[in-house]
Amino acid sequence: MFKKILDKYNGIKLNYRIAIAIVLGTLLGIFLPEQRWIGELGVLFVGAMKGIAPILVFVLIVNSLSTGKTSLDRRFGKVFAFYMISTILAAIVAVTASFLFPQNLQLAQSATTSAVLPKGIGEILNNLLVRAVSNPFEAITDANYIGILVWAIIFGIALKLHASDSTKDFLQDVTKSVTAIVHWLINFAPFGILGLIHSSIATNGIGIFKTYGMLVAVLAGAMIFTTFIIAPLVVSFALKQDPYPLVIYCLKQSAVTALFTRSSAANIPVNMDTCEKLKLDREFYSVSIPLGATINMNGAAITIAVMTLAAAHTLGIAVSFPTALILCVVATIGACGASGIAGGSLFLIPMACSFLGISNDIAMQVVAVGFIIGAVQDSLETALNSSTDVMYTAAAEYSGWVAEGKHLPRRFR
Template sequence: MADRVSRPSLWRRYLDFPLIWKLAVGLVAGAAVGLIVGEPAAALQPLGDVFLRLLQMLVMPLVLVTLIAGVSAITPARLGGIGLKVLVFYLVTSALAITVGLVLALAVSPGAGLAAPGQSGEEPEPAPPVGETLLGIIPENPFAALAEGNVLAVMFAAIAAGIALAFMRSSSDERIRGLGELLRRGVDAGVELVFLIVRGVLQYAPIGVFALIAAVMAETGVEALLPLAKLTGVVYGGVAVQIGVYVGLLALFRVGLRRFFGAARDPMVMAFATRSSSGTLPVSTRAARRMGVDEGVYSFTLPLGATVNMDGTAIYVGAATVFVANVAGVELTLAQLLMVVLVGVLASIGTAGVPGAGLIMLSLAVSQAGLPFAPVALVAGIDAILDMVRTMCNVTGDLSATRIIAGTERGMVHEPDEDGPAESEPGAGADSAEPPAAPAGGHRQQPS
């Protein structure tokens, strides 16, 4: 009788089952159902759309409260140092990524022998001009930017509010300092509220992943990949090379690889399934906490990375541009290749981290290189398959930058809170040797 009473319920066992395995089961089952059942499996798409909507629902509140909390927790001088480092990291790795895509594609020549489709279909939405994107970072109305989902504008407003709150908390005026501490407690409560919702949404994740994968496989099928196998191989190979670059950088900065990938595997799988860097942001934030990264770093680097760091997408743009040129029978010049690199890096600033954003970047690169647009329709046919791996690369790059930059800042890496315990790793590298350190500003997230 005692055994029967103490036995956990089915729901409790589901909650205790590791998220990574639940997502893996959803991936495999969804792929199997999509391939076996075929077109009728596309009816599962609404279940996946529910999951994407839940994730997107969290993006704006998460960006707003975590950025204000993170920026107000550190001094403006330290914020300036972190900001410069993360921007340099993102721009350099994006330029490297698009170069990797171009070099691999030029070596393999994907698309050679294929004919351009007679009709290009509906063209992807063009990327906004760089000048317009930069001007749009400063919102005319921050509340309108929040309602419209303008991530960069919301980030600007949140950073401004966080800096002002940091000055309030360090003010010599006791009244202003007290009001600053009161506001900070409200922001901390908002952070905890959002993370509580995140934990609830993650319990639906396996169902959403199952539905999304089943719908994608039902629409494309194996046959749709065969004519474009070279392009698919180049993009996946380029992502493998780029992740190897991250591993090298992590090792160079003496970051424990087992601990890093032990925490990063959940957002990597989530990004692969959802094809949304912004949608994966709640899971990426949770992973950064498991790595022991202080919120003063991850609350700035992760939202920024989800918007401007598109390494996987840059690989895709480089490879797909060569593919389009081969299909059109055009030989790219060195000047055109350099333009593709420049446009790809700059366009990543203005494209959102959502499914299909890569087509916006690709359309801009193809137009700037002076190539015909019709072959883009061939790439669009397998965009979902390519989008999975490039989004995973984007998120991995965000987390790599976050952990590396945190390690270069004093007190920004500490023993992680139990938001999913990090495995004990004797001799795992610098992670295992770092002493616990309280986050700047004295704030520490409660266990999730």
């Protein structure tokens, strides 16, 4: 009986199951908001994805480097350039939107946090270097992906040079097992998304649109513009062909889950699975995907720029366009180095505000506003950041295929 139910469940495409979960979660959130146990499905799903992601990244990189025949090549230079260029372009979009639609904030809330906020680019870069060489076991348990990347590469190279064939075979078996666990979790994503939707609606409703509807609209507009205009431009530059089939595919596979989990770490397994479906080189994407989750900060750049310029406009501080662009470059670099800070992009707002002479007390009130609209802002930001990790990874590899005269998968021609 259970097997028949499971077979019928698996017989429905994952995207359809997710769509059904979104509808059910919305209805349950509206009509049964007091049933908090439904939201626990989302907590369990996100917790499981966050838990397996660091292990998956570590074993994939170690296995790829220890048993693979290729090494880090120019594809990594390409994908790194795509990450950086697109993030700066996203910041420019945010600045332009902020100048076209200046926002006023109600700075009455206070915000407190136990997190240690960065005081400048120097401190952020120092923290980045410290995290890169932190204890490898702590890096995995703390989901410190910079540390995971560095140590996985070191272990992978060392095992390639010194490990026996039996050890390498064991690593391959471990990798296959962890990958299988990830597939099981992804298969039950609809239940997690149902819980996340219920919890979000039961907690926030649509009240955020009443007070900060226009601010949400500016943030959402900038992120949507970046998703459907900036990202396709980057992909088109790489492939020299219509980018939208690839862009839409990546959005369907990656952005949907990221939109509801609101966690780039939780979405790493989904992105890995998507890269596998795209027939990409595992040795490449097992490094580029966690790298993107660390430094590909399109959505974060938009959030920091829009919120900081909204604070400046509220206080009557005149900001020239060149100054705003410099501000976004500084904030983008900071976001790339401080992605591990609890609170993500919101806790980089005080640093950006200090660039314009805005006090920390005011800046933390802006952070509080960010938490109020976080149900929308953080969802869209994560969806943009995570889905473009896959887009640019695919673009970097497929550009090599095009240069060699190979055909792309039929769906993208």
